[in-house]
Amino acid sequence: MRTQRTRNRVLAESLRLFNERGETHVTTGVIAEALDMSPGNLYYHFRNKDQIIEELFALFEARIAVEPRVSGGGAAAMEDLWLYLHLMLEGIWEFRFLYRNLDDLLARNRRLREPFNRIIDRKQESVIALCEELVRVRAMRAQPEEIRALARNVLVVATYWLNFQAVRGRREAAGVEDLGLGAYQVMALVAPYLQGEAREHLDHLSKNYID
Amino acid sequence: MRTQRTRNRVLAESLRLFNERGETHVTTGVIAEALDMSPGNLYYHFRNKDQIIEELFALFEARIAVEPRVSGGGAAAMEDLWLYLHLMLEGIWEFRFLYRNLDDLLARNRRLREPFNRIIDRKQESVIALCEELVRVRAMRAQPEEIRALARNVLVVATYWLNFQAVRGRREAAGVEDLGLGAYQVMALVAPYLQGEAREHLDHLSKNYID
Known part of the structure; x- marks a missing residue:
């Protein structure tokens, strides 16, 4: 019980630090110090940093596993799609350290590639x-x-949207305020193929982002 | 004269090594050794690795500065666009080390950000x-x-296409064979807005990539 709580604290703090500073710049020593924990105690729970990354990845995988649903034609379908996109982009944002230098991460940690x-x-x-x-x-x-x-x-834009915004915003990392525009950009990919009520409702939903 | 030739050799070999191994994994020592040159001689030409990166970036900027032209409506415009996209993606591919871990590169070397x-x-x-x-x-x-x-x-897909392909291909880096599909993907963004002869000609050009 206590062990599980400690593990969760380590995972939560690691995620926070990785997102904030970039995973390569955060050592297990930094994580232990931030938690006011001895390095030995940290190593009792996690073999090394890679194990922390892999467990965070498993949490991300569960978080992102939500499937889109289409409850009906037209307007309802657009609402579903919009909601789904927000959930996706929020998931990516919560675990954004994974996406920040994806190539390097997957090159260094091949077990995440598959x-x-x-x-x-x-x-x-x-x-x-x-x-x-x-x-x-x-x-x-x-x-x-x-x-x-x-x-x-859709996958390219959703995967790299936050990176693009960080580069464009002349900032270190994208902010939560970039998620809405990300959803808008992904919907813009789908829009020209829509017709009738679906198209109208999408234009209506999009208005918030272009005004 | 001789100095310029040496500088160019250093730049060409650095580009090759950066593209092949990733810029973070290539030191000035590695570059000097690959050129059978003393580190002192290398430092005579370049102050440090950042200077090499900045000069390569300037070459990239000149390489990518080509502008699209639209020589006419319909089919001709699509040929122009297709050619332009290939030139763009080739430029990115030639200097692909810049794009591989773009966030890190721009975070470490702020003079490249603007x-x-x-x-x-x-x-x-x-x-x-x-x-x-x-x-x-x-x-x-x-x-x-x-x-x-x-x-x-268009910019998100063109910027991150090679990264996406590298991740998707379960490879370290995308290959030159991915450029055609990249151009196809970017054209697919434009396609639904086209009409008449332009649309037909684009469908015709695209056929090579989906067969």
Whole structure:
């Protein structure tokens, strides 16, 4: 019981420090000090920093595993999609240290490579399934190859949006205020394929972000 | 004369090593050794690694400065756009070390932050001007705010395409063979706004990448 609580405290503080300073700049010593804990006690719970990263990654994987639902055609579908995108981008933002130098992280920690790709695979399939459903209920008009290219672009933009904003904002890291614009940008990818009520409702939802 | 030749050799070899191994893993010692040059001789030409990076960045900036042209409506405009995208992505590929861990690079070397944003600013303006021209010649139908969102997405996909492919390909780095698919993905962003001959010609050009 107590052990679990300590583990969770270490994970939460590591996540906070990794997000704030970048994972490469945070050692286990820094984490222990921030928690007012002896390094020995930290090592009793976690073998090394890689183990902390892997457990945080598992938490991220669970956090991001939510699937989009399409409860109906038109307006309702757009509300679902908008909500889903916000949840996705929030998940990425909560664990943003993973995305900050993704190439390096995956090069250094090869055990994350497969699970990370598994997440992208699933999301890509979800986007495709969602578009197919929108086509079925006539809220979208798109060819199968258009949907595949669209899904890939949705994943690129969602994956790298916060990085792009950090670079653009001349800042070290993107802020939570960038999530709404991220959702808007992803919806802008989908928008030209929508028709009828779905398109109108999306334009309505988007208005908040462009005014 | 001889000095300039030596400088160029250092820059070319540094670029090769940075691209191959990642800039953080290549010291000036490694560069000197690869060139069979004494460290002292290297330091005679370059103060430190940051100076090499900054000069490579200046070469990249000149390389990428090409502007898109729209020589006519419809098919010709699509050929121009396709060629322009290939030139862009080739430029990014040649200097891919800059993009591999962009956040870290810009955090460590703040003098690159402004010029890098200047490049993105210009490219974004170019894409907007190009779309406005396509609208003018009736090859495209899009509202001003759609064009702005589209231009941002074009920049996100072009900037991070090679990173995404490296992650997706379970590889250390993307290959030159990924450039065509990158151009296809960027064109897929533009496609739904095109109409008439421009749209048809783009579909024709795209066929090579989806077969």
